[in-house]
Amino acid sequence: MKNPLRRILPIAALTAALTTPMVLNAGPAHALLPNRSCGAVTTSDSTTAANLNKVLTGKLRNAMTPYRLSCARAIAEATRARGLSDRAAVIAITTAITESVLENNPNKLDLDSVGLFQQRDPWGSYENRLNPAWTTNAFLNAMLRLYPNNSWQNQQIGVVCQKVQVSAYPSRYQPEAADAQRILDAVTPVSSPSKVHLEIVGGDGGMWNTDGDYAVGEWSGAWASMGGSGLKHLTSAVTGNTMHVYAVGAGGRVFTKDANYSTGQWSGDWAEVPGAIEGVTSLSASVTGNTVHLNAVGADGAVWATDGNYTSGQWSGSWVSLGGSGLTALASAVTGNTMHLYAIGAEGRVFTKDANYSTGQWTPEWVEIPGNGSGATAVTAAVTGNTVHVEILSSDGAMWNTDGNYATGEWTETWTSMGGTGLTALTSAVTGNTMHLYAIGAEGRVFTKDANYSTGQWTPEWVEIPGNGSGATALTASTTQ
Structure with missing residues (x-):
């Protein structure tokens, strides 16, 4: 010293x-x-x-x-x-x-x-x-x-x-x-995360949590109350072994709460994300390094963005408009040091826009995902390798899938039906080379379905998450070691 x-x-x-x-x-x-x-x-x-x-x-x-x-x-x-x-x-x-x-x-x-x-x-x-x-x-x-x-x-x-x-x-x-x-x-030894942390907004407007460990094939079997009231939308992201949950609350403002899975402790209170945005209708979060990139659909139907650096403990303090109009839902995923943002726009079509955090550059325009998909009501995205798997819900409540390989710059060019009926919300997470889809179905119950990208196989049926949860209106999933 x-x-x-x-x-x-x-x-x-x-x-x-x-x-x-x-x-x-x-x-x-x-x-x-x-x-x-x-x-x-x-x-x-x-x-x-x-x-x-x-x-x-x-x-x-x-x-x-x-x-x-x-x-x-x-x-x-x-x-x-x-x-x-x-x-x-x-x-x-x-x-x-x-x-x-x-x-x-x-x-x-x-x-x-x-x-x-x-x-x-x-x-x-x-x-x-x-x-x-x-x-x-x-x-x-x-x-x-x-x-x-x-x-x-x-x-x-x-x-x-x-x-x-x-x-x-x-x-x-x-x-x-x-x-x-x-x-x-x-x-830091690189090992595949095996634990999925699933959060929902319950019928009471508060957040509820349950955990699944895919290494042992077990869920906690119960939904635990995490507090909050009047919540409408959720997203989450992980830095280190800490999960950051973001929620839309009163007035369409954005709040956050952390779970440190090294200590098993949650932060005590919901804290508002700096910048005083209002009227938010959808959220998405992604991570590069120790920085969370938080994106929101504002009251004007455009996308707004802010960044939080969890190394320095500081947020950018303002929300920056990324353009767009009439957008209704968001999802995001990262390959390399590039974040890919996906949004549902006019006629329920799905559009994308990229941010390269090595150069600090955004692509200038929103581009439609190939495949002539329309009528989407919800969207989620997850990554295995350099491939982003994008899932949407159609107006009849079924799930559809398409894949984009960012190493080759190619999409599958089609949307494939993955089944389901009456689904209202989607989220996804990856352990190893397997993507886990979670959806809200009948009576606000939460169901899951897997895609193993080592074998190319999907599980045939949707299976309910243990715990007898019901009344869910929104959900998010993240993985930690």
């Missing part, structure tokens, strides 16, 4: 210190002790480090190594081991990048500071401060003490780092936060 009380340097030395660029591997002329291990360096770390060097922009630009990757992994594992969210890991990695460039350095180069977080003697013994798990937990303990009631979750990352470290250079942390997220993503 950097101490703000520095020894006074001669002017010439101070000038040199301020003007000489930092060299990551530089050190004093005398022999240095080698960096301590942070744990095993895996066979794939060289490739991962090379890939990170293509995208990192801060202190570790072109400087990521397999060793530094192992130190980031140790910090992430220690954070997750105590049930904290990935945002806590991003905060810790941001701090370690800034303090030690992710090196477990045993040399007391800055007073008596050592280790990943450059913690000084009062933090603990020399050996403890060089133990990656111990030193990470010491940092997290300080963070939790300084931010009671998990208030660190709502603060800018650089601000949290500085409050713990009390550095003489507080502005140096925040610029490393984006790289910390990239590094965390790179060291």
